[in-house]
Amino acid sequence: MxxxxxxxxxxxxxxxxxxxxxxxxxxxxxxxxxxxxxxxxxxxxxxxxxxxxxxxxxxxxxxxxxxxxxxxxxxxxxxxxxxxxxxxxxxxxxxxxxxxLGLLPQAPTAPEGLTVGDLVARGRHPHQAWYRQWSGDDEEAVAEALAWTGISDLAERPVDELSGGQRQRAWISMALAQGTxxxxxxxxxxxxxxxxxxxxxxxxxxxxxxxxxxxxxxxxxxxxxxxxxxxxxxxxxxxxxxxxxxxxxxxxxxxxxxxxxxxxxxxxxxxxxxxxxxxxxx
Missing domain, CATH: 3.40.50.300 (P-loop containing nucleotide triphosphate hydrolases)
Structure with a gap:
């Protein structure tokens, strides 16, 4: 937890x-x-x-x-x-x-051209505030989520170029980075x-x-x-x-x-x- x-x-x-x-x-x-x-x-x-x-x-x-x-x-x-x-x-x-709580809707879509790394980084948004911007902890959470789901090598790839299985791993990785x-x-x-x-x-x-x-x-x-x-x-x-x-x-x-x-x-x-x-x- x-x-x-x-x-x-x-x-x-x-x-x-x-x-x-x-x-x-x-x-x-x-x-x-x-x-x-x-x-x-x-x-x-x-x-x-x-x-x-x-x-x-x-x-x-x-x-x-x-x-x-x-x-x-x-x-x-x-x-x-x-x-x-x-x-x-x-x-x-x-x-x-x-x-x-993290929710992945049915068939989620990402903006055209958004990379896997940027998608997973969006999972850290709930932890941001005006007095706490992107930090080393956020970077570590994203890297860990990518590694844990086995898609670190896809971090620079656009989400819309992934296969269906890879895309689902990317979305689950985002939820993992969210820390819920x-x-x-x-x-x-x-x-x-x-x-x-x-x-x-x-x-x-x-x-x-x-x-x-x-x-x-x-x-x-x-x-x-x-x-x-x-x-x-x-x-x-x-x-x-x-x-x-x-x-x-x-x-x-x-x-x-x-x-x-x-x-x-x-x-x-x-x-x-x-x-x-x-x-x-x-």
Missing amino acids: TPNAETALAEDTQAPVGPDGTRVRLRAEGVRLGYGERVVVDDLDLDVLQGTVTAVIGPNGCGKSTLLRALGRLLRPTRGHVLLDGRKIDEMPTKQVATV DLLLLDEPTTFLDLAHQVEVLELVERLHEERGRTVVMVLHDLNLAARYADRLVAMKAGRIVAQGEPADVITEPLLREVFGLEAKVITDPVAGTPLVVPVGTR
Whole structure:
């Protein structure tokens, strides 16, 4: 955990804990979310526990990305609240949130010609102020983030010239330089081939295991979600249908209910996690 995150947690004695005593980093309490008059998510409760990787799954249009936007303070609930370490996230200063929580939107874009090094350096903006400009600590954080994601040799390359997998590594590197210990990823494997999907998710797994990041990500591939997440949250029509460990969520009745999919669930011979073998749709 970063010093900033440790300070934020230490200062907040009201942060809730889950049933097993684990700290709740993000909590959605009875949230209603939508765009204009259209309600997408309604009366939803969710706890994101410290030190977990949570994958949100569900059919297109069920509210997965909308929920992630609310957890990242990009969308304000019309009812209910989102709490970050026990505090209402929409009442916290923007810079304070940005030193604790990082959000990578679906298919992020960078200005034309922006280099990888400059993109990653933007992750240090929350730590800047009129009395504290770019410093050696910032330089070190950027260099470490580039090295940790294996793209130091790409620092001078324009982001728009990278392959899809390299581009995702660059964006994750920016989030790493930001120094947050809570990371939200909206479909980080979109438009990537299978090899690069696995590459990105293995990087997320390392972020969790070696750097202690708490991660929430939206994924479409059920088998990858079951393999790389500790907890799954299954959504349908703006509501949570099931949540828990992958083996408890990925079941044949749930696949039928949530996705309208007839499938067999077997054990992944490599990871030992649930493996969905489709039979067909209803």
